[in-house]
Amino acid sequence: QTVVTQEPSFSVSPGGTVTLTCGLSSGSVSTNYYPTWYQQTPGQAPRTLIYSTNSRSSGVPDRFSGSILGNKAALTITGAQADDESDYYCLLYMGSGLWVFGGGTKLTVL
């Protein structure tokens, strides 16, 4: 069974930089999985931040960026702001009709 791993929680200071990661329980994440990052606040639908590894969705501030770091996908927030405090989910397309979300990272800005 494919498990997509994310840090359960992370904390960053206002103005600071944080990198969230998205890995696989077995194997490496590559661009072939179209890593996508979503931001979700309570009671709201997910919002696409980054798709296909490093493409920023329309209207997303450029302080959000995506990449592959080692064997994981990564979401970096540079210059974190208070309203970045949210849950962040990665999505991987495993192919053959299987999409898997990571467990999510709860980001605190304080």
Add this chain to the structure above:
Amino acid sequence: QLVESGGGLVRPGGSLRLSCAASGFTFSDYSMNWVRQAPGKGLEWISYISRSSSTIYYADSVKGRVTISRDNAKNSLYLQMNSLRAEDTAVYYCARVAVAGNPGWFDPWGQGTLVTVSS
């Protein structure tokens, strides 16, 4: 825009049919998905249907109990859920494949509809 409906309270073992009304794009050009989120938990992809309904996938957690379908003439997506269990309690989102012909990621999403399975 995607708008889900049909959620509600249902008893264990019961059935429910969710709908998702699409507007603002050519519905028949895009594959669609259902994603759910249990209270306080993460997102879980549960089903995919291709543009012409020729290809359908289900997550193991719901396989055999749910049926995805679509009506391109009505710009609508459906999820028939049977033999519901307490663990099916969740907000159910419909989500479009972001790029026609590329199944990699989902955007936009609906606002979700809550399904509660309880006696």
